[in-house]
Amino acid sequence: MPLLDAAGFRADPWHRVAAGEPATGEAVLVGLAELPAVIAGRSNAQRVGVEVANTVRLPELSPFLGQIDLVAIAFPAFADGRAFSLARQLREAGFKGAVRAVGPVIADQFTHLVACGFDEVEVPDAIAARQPEAQWRSALASYGATYQTGYGAGASILERRRALRAGQGAAS
Amino acid sequence: MYRYDQFDEAFVRERVAQFRGQVARRIDGSLTEDEFKPLRLKNGVYLQLHAYMLRIAIPYGTLSSVQLRQLALIGERYDRGYGHFTTRQNLQFNWPKLRDIPDILDLLADVGMHCIQTSGNCIRNTTADHFAGAAADEVEDPRPTAELIRQWSTMHPEFDYLPRKFKIAVTGAPRDRAAIRAHDIGIQVVRHPVSGEVGYRLFVGGGLGRTPMIGKLVRDFLPKAHLLAYLQSLMRVYNLEGRRDNKYKARVKILVHEIGIEEFRGRVEAEFAALDPAAIAADPEEVARIEAYFAPPAFVTLPETSQRLVADRARDPAFDRWVETNTFPHREPGYAAVTVSLKPVGGVPGDATSDQMRAVADLADAHSFGEIRVSHHQNLILPHVRQDALHGLWTGLVAAGLAEANAGLITDIIACPGLDYCALATARSIPIAQAISRRFASAERQREIGELGIKISGCINACGHHHVGHIGILGLEKSGQESYQVTLGGDATENAAIGQLLGPGIAATEVPDAIERLVAVYLAHRREGETFAEAVRRLGIEPFKAGFLATPAESANAAA
Amino acid sequence: MATTKQKILLPAILLANDLLDGDVVFWTERGWSIDPAEALVARDETAAVRLQEVAAAALARGAVVDAYLVDVALREDGLPVPNHFRERFKIAGPSIRQDLGKQAAFAHLRGRA
Ligand code: HEM
Numbered sequence: 001m002p003l004l005d006a007a008g009f010r011a012d013p014w015h016r017v018a019a020g021e022p023a024t025g026e027a028v029l030v031g032l033a034e035l036p037a038v039i040a041g042r043s044n045a046q047r048v049g050v051e052v053a054n055t056v057r058l059p060e061l062s063p064f065l066g067q068i069d070l071v072a073i074a075f076p077a078f079a080d081g082r083a084f085s086l087a088r089q090l091r092e093a094g095f096k097g098a099v100r101a102v103g104p105v106i107a108d109q110f111t112h113l114v115a116c117g118f119d120e121v122e123v124p125d126a127i128a129a130r131q132p133e134a135q136w137r138s139a140l141a142s143y144g145a146t147y148q149t150g151y152g153a154g155a156s157i158l159e160r161r162r163a164l165r166a167g168q169g170a171a172s
Numbered sequence: 173m174y175r176y177d178q179f180d181e182a183f184v185r186e187r188v189a190q191f192r193g194q195v196a197r198r199i200d201g202s203l204t205e206d207e208f209k210p211l212r213l214k215n216g217v218y219l220q221l222h223a224y225m226l227r228i229a230i231p232y233g234t235l236s237s238v239q240l241r242q243l244a245l246i247g248e249r250y251d252r253g254y255g256h257f258t259t260r261q262n263l264q265f266n267w268p269k270l271r272d273i274p275d276i277l278d279l280l281a282d283v284g285m286h287c288i289q290t291s292g293n294c295i296r297n298t299t300a301d302h303f304a305g306a307a308a309d310e311v312e313d314p315r316p317t318a319e320l321i322r323q324w325s326t327m328h329p330e331f332d333y334l335p336r337k338f339k340i341a342v343t344g345a346p347r348d349r350a351a352i353r354a355h356d357i358g359i360q361v362v363r364h365p366v367s368g369e370v371g372y373r374l375f376v377g378g379g380l381g382r383t384p385m386i387g388k389l390v391r392d393f394l395p396k397a398h399l400l401a402y403l404q405s406l407m408r409v410y411n412l413e414g415r416r417d418n419k420y421k422a423r424v425k426i427l428v429h430e431i432g433i434e435e436f437r438g439r440v441e442a443e444f445a446a447l448d449p450a451a452i453a454a455d456p457e458e459v460a461r462i463e464a465y466f467a468p469p470a471f472v473t474l475p476e477t478s479q480r481l482v483a484d485r486a487r488d489p490a491f492d493r494w495v496e497t498n499t500f501p502h503r504e505p506g507y508a509a510v511t512v513s514l515k516p517v518g519g520v521p522g523d524a525t526s527d528q529m530r531a532v533a534d535l536a537d538a539h540s541f542g543e544i545r546v547s548h549h550q551n552l553i554l555p556h557v558r559q560d561a562l563h564g565l566w567t568g569l570v571a572a573g574l575a576e577a578n579a580g581l582i583t584d585i586i587a588c589p590g591l592d593y594c595a596l597a598t599a600r601s602i603p604i605a606q607a608i609s610r611r612f613a614s615a616e617r618q619r620e621i622g623e624l625g626i627k628i629s630g631c632i633n634a635c636g637h638h639h640v641g642h643i644g645i646l647g648l649e650k651s652g653q654e655s656y657q658v659t660l661g662g663d664a665t666e667n668a669a670i671g672q673l674l675g676p677g678i679a680a681t682e683v684p685d686a687i688e689r690l691v692a693v694y695l696a697h698r699r700e701g702e703t704f705a706e707a708v709r710r711l712g713i714e715p716f717k718a719g720f721l722a723t724p725a726e727s728a729n730a731a732a
Numbered sequence: 733m734a735t736t737k738q739k740i741l742l743p744a745i746l747l748a749n750d751l752l753d754g755d756v757v758f759w760t761e762r763g764w765s766i767d768p769a770e771a772l773v774a775r776d777e778t779a780a781v782r783l784q785e786v787a788a789a790a791l792a793r794g795a796v797v798d799a800y801l802v803d804v805a806l807r808e809d810g811l812p813v814p815n816h817f818r819e820r821f822k823i824a825g826p827s828i829r830q831d832l833g834k835q836a837a838f839a840h841l842r843g844r845a
């Protein structure tokens with residue numbers, strides 16, 4: 001499935017390893033059940049990622065967060081929003097690696113995904129065909145600022161108001 | 173009233189542009205109907221039977237005269253010259269074309285309005301007591317809280333794809349006029365019994381629909397500064413744990429019911445403990461900025477009672493009746509809050525024409541500081557009217573056909589659109605309301621019966637609040653015919669209760685007689701000063717059940 | 733919604749809502765029409781299955797929404813009248829506002845809901 005981040009579509013460096021297959025390669029994406037063994041047996045340079053359902057709970061992932069570089073969370077349907085909260089929890093727990101949404105998400109959700117801590121999405125071919133890169137880019141540009149503080153990189157509307165007040169206070 | 177600043181304005185304009193783009197992408201095939209539908213719903217666009225419907229948010233039910241005039245204009249230019257005020261303090265237009273909706277959204281943005289999150293599985297328009305800022309029993313005006321929630325919940329990145337819709341209501345008074353316990357979250361502004369600090373009491377898991385439930389206490393006292401962090405914790409628990417396997421079990425009320433309120437509270441508190449409330453809260457300057465918009469208008473000092481009003485009432489019996497039913501005590505001496513009834517006898521509950529909207533806007537400018545409220549009883553409210561001016565106001569309302577003296581009475585019926593508009597309906601509701609209203613048209617009789625709330629829904633979704641009606645009517649289909657179930661003993665206030673079924677469904681034509689029989693039981697048994705709801709609480713439903721089930725002939729004998 | 737598994741009740745017509753206007757439209761020999769009098773009436777299974785195919789294709793193309801078959805009775809003048817009251821309202825317009833909807837536009841629908 002095509003992979004996309006804020007810069008556009010790009011090649012996927014991650015190699016999905018099915019249960020029972022040898023986890024070889026520079027960057028391997030494995031299931032939660034395989035994860036402890038793969039981490040234990042990895043070479044120094046190898047990057048390890050885990051692919052989980054959106055029903056997984058943070059405590060199941062917490063022990064590994066310092067040792068992995070990618071968490072890929074499945075979206076069974078674009079309207080199933082559990083992964084938004086899970087991604088937030090990962091970020092609040094201090095996870096610094098990449099978070100990926102896997103499944104039929106749509107361009108219109110891109111800002112919400114990024115704001116909740118996702119870096120990239122891996123969408124089915126049919127969606128990539130209907131919604132080319134330009135649509136994802138313009139979706140990202142469709143929000144100047146949002147009301148919620150702490151979501152996304154930019155200042156929230158509340159923070160902008162505060163800055164404006166401070167500016168006015170300084171000027172007067 | 174809250175007014176958009178540059179940031180709110182920019183935000184809403186962006187959303188209009190976004191929706192315009194989504195419509196274009198639906199047309200060019202970038203979005204499938206399945207993808208587009210949730211997006212249009214989040215912008216208040218439904219498909220009804222005959223046409224699209226557009227639901228406009230009226231945050232916490234507060235409108236300015238300028239906004240109401242704009243709604244009148246939209247109704248004329250893009251609809252059929254009328255709109256429908258709903259139990260959720262929204263306005264619905266029944267005939268807009270999808271191609272026009274982006275332009276309508278622009279007109280709304282011109283007056284600081286939008287349709288964002290008036291539908292779909294997200295946090296909906298936050299509702300509040302329609303007498304906010306006017307009621308004497310208020311601890312605090314709930315609207316600054318509701319506005320804070322409006323902003324925080326608007327396009328919340330984490331909570332825009334919830335298991336199901338999510339409704340929040342706020343009241344600032346111990347008398348609950350916002351039906352908070354029929355909402356997913358009900359918030360009551362309270363004063364701490366020991367410290368005197370103002371904070372919130374929160375209920376969770378109320379809701380109507382096919383499994384009606386009364387909200388349960390989840391937090392007895394929450395400091396004001398913790399509100400957003402607590403809401404975020406609660407929403408996160410719901411977003412992660414709420415059922416997604418069955419849409420009829422997806423509301424938070426089912427989660428609370430299945431795991432129990434103790435367990436639910438524990439999970440919310442655990443999530444809350446891990447958050448930094450200060451990082452999520454609005455800072456005190458921001459709270460003060462919002463509160464300033466809701467500062468009381470420039471009331472003048474007046475005597476408690478207006479001699480002019482006393483004289484006008486003595487002179488004009490029709491006016492006197494209207495004052496008795498349609499005014500509500502104001503906390504400022506010499507003022508009153510006025511209910512503008514949208515329930516003329518035989519009319520469509522909640523409908524107002526564009527001309528009527530303009531008339532109310534003009535009267536609000538003349539007599540109520542330009543402010544209007546929408547009540548969940550589908551009426552309009554002029555919150556701050558000088559008692560001296562009531563007669564002038566009433567004269568204006570009479571001219572506009574808006575002076576029905578029936579607030580809270582048996583003809584002040586709540587009815588959802590039902591099968592006359594709604595694609596989900598199983599039966600009509602409006603004609604039932606009309607028939608009952610005609611039957612009880614006599615002003616004397618209505619006053620003799622006193623306070624009695626009839627609420628009608630055209631299907632199990634319960635948009636007409638029938639579960640919490642003193643008398644509730646639910647339209648269903650039975651063997652290819654419209655059929656109506658009648659419930660008794662519901663209550664939407666601080667005594668919140670779900671009504672009980674009286675018997676098998678009846679035909680539309682039998683409904684007015686059945687209501688007559690219930691009223692007859694009440695009149696026969698009531699004690700001095702006892703309302704219908706109080707009598708039902710005291711007597712239980714059995715005597716009413718007997719009356720309801722009696723054949724028309726039997727009840728004629730009983731009455732004779 | 734049209735599902736091929738459901739037993740088809742005959743005679744039947746195909747109706748939908750226009751994507752952009754929302755108006756109720758009927759499948760006719762010449763495509764979609766807003767006039768129920770022009771609706772193509774399927775009198776046998778084969779014709780009804782064809783209507784279902786039209787519905788599926790139209791939904792896939794996205795020109796209409798909520799397309800499905802409705803079983804009807806034919807009035808003396810040939811007008812197809814749905815057997816279920818829901819679709820009778822859907823076609824006529826609000827029963828409480830006879831001045832609105834198709835009942836206002838088409839004389840053949842007045843007083844028939
Ligand atoms: C096109 C018209 C409408 C549609 C399709 C619609 C749809 C629904 C549905 C599906 C539910 C059930 C939700 C559930 O049980 O989870 C519901 C509940 C509700 N709706 Fe509507 N509705 C419509 C119009 C209205 C109107 C006109 C009002 C106000 C008069 C309204 C207010 C409510 C309220 C108060 C509830 C029940 C409270 C609750 O959510 O628990 N709706 N609606």
Ligand code: SF4
Nearest residue numbers: 588594597630631635
């Ligand atoms: S109760 Fe049913 S019929 Fe009435 S508006 Fe809600 S969904 Fe429609």
